[in-house]
Amino acid sequence: MNNRERILTAIRTALGKSGTAETADPAARANAITPRAPHPRLAFSEPITERWQRLWTARAGTVCELPSRDALPEAVAAWCAEVGAAPPTHASGTLLNLSWPAAWQLRCEPATVTTETAVSEAYAGVAEVGSLVFLSAPVHPITHRFVPDNHLVLLSQSRIVAHFEEFWALLRDELGDDATDWRERLPRTINFVAGPSRTGDVEQTIQLGAHGPRRVHVFLIP
Amino acid sequence: MTGQTARSCQPAQPRSPRRFREQAVFALHEPHLQAALSRAADGFIGKRAKAVALVPEFEQLREAGARRKDEILADLDTYLTAFEAEVTRHGGVVHWAPDADTARRIILEICAAANARVITKGKSMVSEEIGLNEALEAAGYEIVETDLGEYIIQLAGEAPSHIIAPAVHKTKEQISDLFEAAHGTPRQTTVEGLVTEARLQLRQKYFQADVGITGANFLVAETGQTLIVTNEGNGDLTQTLARIHIVTAGIERVVGTLEDVALFLRLLARSATGQDSETYTTYSVGPRRPGDQDGPEAFHVVLVDNGRSRMLNGPFRPMLRCIRCGACMNHCPVYGAIGGHAYGWVYPGPMGSVLTPLFTGLDNARDLPNACTLNGRCAEVCPVKIPLPDLLRRLRHEQHKAGLRPALEGRALTLWRWLATRPALYHAAERIQVRLLAAWARGRKTLRWFPFARGWFAVRDLPAPPGRTFLELWHAKRNHPDGVER
Numbered sequence: 149m150n151n152r153e154r155i156l157t158a159i160r161t162a163l164g165k166s167g168t169a170e171t172a173d174p175a176a177r178a179n180a181i182t183p184r185a186p187h188p189r190l191a192f193s194e195p196i197t198e199r200w201q202r203l204w205t206a207r208a209g210t211v212c213e214l215p216s217r218d219a220l221p222e223a224v225a226a227w228c229a230e231v232g233a234a235p236p237t238h239a240s241g242t243l244l245n246l247s248w249p250a251a252w253q254l255r256c257e258p259a260t261v262t263t264e265t266a267v268s269e270a271y272a273g274v275a276e277v278g279s280l281v282f283l284s285a286p287v288h289p290i291t292h293r294f295v296p297d298n299h300l301v302l303l304s305q306s307r308i309v310a311h312f313e314e315f316w317a318l319l320r321d322e323l324g325d326d327a328t329d330w331r332e333r334l335p336r337t338i339n340f341v342a343g344p345s346r347t348g349d350v351e352q353t354i355q356l357g358a359h360g361p362r363r364v365h366v367f368l369i370p
Numbered sequence: 371m372t373g374q375t376a377r378s379c380q381p382a383q384p385r386s387p388r389r390f391r392e393q394a395v396f397a398l399h400e401p402h403l404q405a406a407l408s409r410a411a412d413g414f415i416g417k418r419a420k421a422v423a424l425v426p427e428f429e430q431l432r433e434a435g436a437r438r439k440d441e442i443l444a445d446l447d448t449y450l451t452a453f454e455a456e457v458t459r460h461g462g463v464v465h466w467a468p469d470a471d472t473a474r475r476i477i478l479e480i481c482a483a484a485n486a487r488v489i490t491k492g493k494s495m496v497s498e499e500i501g502l503n504e505a506l507e508a509a510g511y512e513i514v515e516t517d518l519g520e521y522i523i524q525l526a527g528e529a530p531s532h533i534i535a536p537a538v539h540k541t542k543e544q545i546s547d548l549f550e551a552a553h554g555t556p557r558q559t560t561v562e563g564l565v566t567e568a569r570l571q572l573r574q575k576y577f578q579a580d581v582g583i584t585g586a587n588f589l590v591a592e593t594g595q596t597l598i599v600t601n602e603g604n605g606d607l608t609q610t611l612a613r614i615h616i617v618t619a620g621i622e623r624v625v626g627t628l629e630d631v632a633l634f635l636r637l638l639a640r641s642a643t644g645q646d647s648e649t650y651t652t653y654s655v656g657p658r659r660p661g662d663q664d665g666p667e668a669f670h671v672v673l674v675d676n677g678r679s680r681m682l683n684g685p686f687r688p689m690l691r692c693i694r695c696g697a698c699m700n701h702c703p704v705y706g707a708i709g710g711h712a713y714g715w716v717y718p719g720p721m722g723s724v725l726t727p728l729f730t731g732l733d734n735a736r737d738l739p740n741a742c743t744l745n746g747r748c749a750e751v752c753p754v755k756i757p758l759p760d761l762l763r764r765l766r767h768e769q770h771k772a773g774l775r776p777a778l779e780g781r782a783l784t785l786w787r788w789l790a791t792r793p794a795l796y797h798a799a800e801r802i803q804v805r806l807l808a809a810w811a812r813g814r815k816t817l818r819w820f821p822f823a824r825g826w827f828a829v830r831d832l833p834a835p836p837g838r839t840f841l842e843l844w845h846a847k848r849n850h851p852d853g854v855e856r
Contacts, residue, residue: 159621181592261577
């Protein structure tokens with residue numbers, strides 16, 4: 149008996165089941181992975197965007213509003229000048245199509261130990277906890293979210309959902325279609341980010357910038 | 371060992387659940403530890419209470435969490451094979467480890483096949499449970515713990531003393547000493563300075579790492595994803611920048627769907643650190659996809675049984691609901707007094723006092739189920755409603771059945787039961803006792819010693835009783851109301 153069979157047999161014996169895991173009812177497996185009656189959620193009456201902003205800033209994230217995505221390059225330049233941050237060197241996805249200052253030499257590459265600032269677009273926001281969501285893809289490197297000191301993020305208000313459940317419904321809908329199970333297209337990594345990196349490991353005192361970005365600034369467009 | 375000798379020396383032997391008493395006495399007399407513990411307890415309890423108060427649905431969430439975990443545990447093999455199928459679909463490999471030896475061997479083989487040299491690690495209690503660091507070090511690898519708390523205790527050569535705040539027992543001054551000695555850099559004395567120094571030291575390591583090992587808060591059967599929840603981002607750098615990502619997880623970490631994860635996340639962050647959510651919640655499955663510019667080239671999940679399947683059968687199954695939030699230890703007066711190391715093994719506090727005897731043997735941890743006042747706070751705060759005091763009581767019972775309790779204790783309890791089931795006799799004995807104590811006090815308000823009870827009085831005083839029992843006073847008051855009380 150191999151290790152897999154040993155564990156599964158031990159579990160089945162403990163649970164009083166007969167037969168092997170392989171002969172088990174396929175319907176049981178389907179049932180295991182099917183969402184059932186909804187779990188309790190946090191009820192809130194606050195408008196979704198307001199709640200998102202309130203929780204985001206409560207976790208030391210910063211935010212400003214922009215009229216459109218075209219306004220982003222200028223707003224990024226202004227933000228960098230204001231806080232004294234190096235201008236971004238890394239960007240991802242369709243953001244690269246905006247008219248950025250040529251001097252920045254923006255590129256879509258993995259971030260390295262010297263990368264100070266990256267600019268990304270969030271796939272969605274979740275109002276329940278005030279977080280951003282990013283998916284990994286060839287044009288969306290994971291390192292942009294964790295390596296630089298400063299992470300600048302474009303978020304569209306129309307992409308903010310109330311609860312985690314709505315986010316997963318959105319993803320299932322956008323990744324899958326009639327011919328393809330959405331799980332076939334599941335990205336390697338989905339990151340939920342609620343503010344800058346922090347730690348409380350020295351005397352339970354909250355300190356920002358433990359390993360990931362020290363500053364995460366959101367440019368909110370309609 | 372007496373308090374005097376413990377005060378002056380470190381415990382001479384490695385810590386073990388077998389030496390709980392001596393380790394607890396040592397902990398009570400360790401001034402740094404006592405300072406760190408008193409600071410921590412208030413913070414954890416207050417933050418959780420505040421976060422929970424903002425969620426009127428919290429009780430409903432706990433109910434649903436307990437119910438869903440029970441459903442999953444009752445069909446655990448199905449959930450695990452569904453999870454395995456999804457990991458495989460995305461090009462990952464699932465390994466099954468019935469025990470700690472096998473888990474270590476699997477991981478050593480992966481590291482050897484990859485010609486690894488540097489291994490970074492995110493926080494994982496399972497890796498502590500299987501003794502992974504020692505095995506990897508013995509095999510010549512450079513191991514770097516990347517969670518700041520874990521990094522601190524790695525420098526100190528210690529084990530975690532708390533499951534979510536592993537260095538909670540260290541003061542800032544001790545951390546300054548450790549960093550100064552390890553890094554050879556100017557001494558940092560502020561929290562900011564210390565955190566920045568660790569950040570700079572560890573940055574290089576993430577990029578050098580061949581293998582990144584993380585734990586998993588949850589495994590999702592629906593998608594094959596493994597989840598880590600962190601505040602620092604260390605787990606993400608560990609798994610993204612290393613060539614190979616290995617996930618270690620207990621078999622009970624699996625849940626059904628992404629909706630289940632939502633439920634448990636609502637419970638976890640609030641119970642653990644009193645936040646609405648932790649900073650980073652990351653879902654990963656498989657190696658990097660074709661065209662991806664970063665992410666690991668290989669993805670392995672090591673599912674560890676190590677005694678868990680045994681727990682499924684019988685009264686201790688609810689313990690497998692545990693989502694490792696640490697709320698039970700934060701609210702435990704015994705943990706608050708002695709910290710995590712005194713428990714002698716990987717898991718401390720109430721959850722540890724249940725798990726340690728079940729994982730390592732009843733005989734190996736005789737004192738742990740008894741190091742509990744049965745005050746019930748752990749069960750009140752447990753996000754998945756594990757009846758911890760009941761399980762501890764049950765372990766005491768099992769110890770008794772196995773003949774592991776001292777004979778004198780059994781005889782004393784038999785005598786007490788004999789007396790307590792005879793009310794007239796019991797009250798008579800009480801009357802004699804309070805009169806005796808009152809006479810012994812000779813008018814003083816407190817008793818400082820009593821024959822045959824020197825040990826008890828060594829660390830406390832007893833208020834002198836008034837000479838009559840509570841029942842006598844109550845009857846007197848009822849029969850002769852003085853017009854104030856009725």
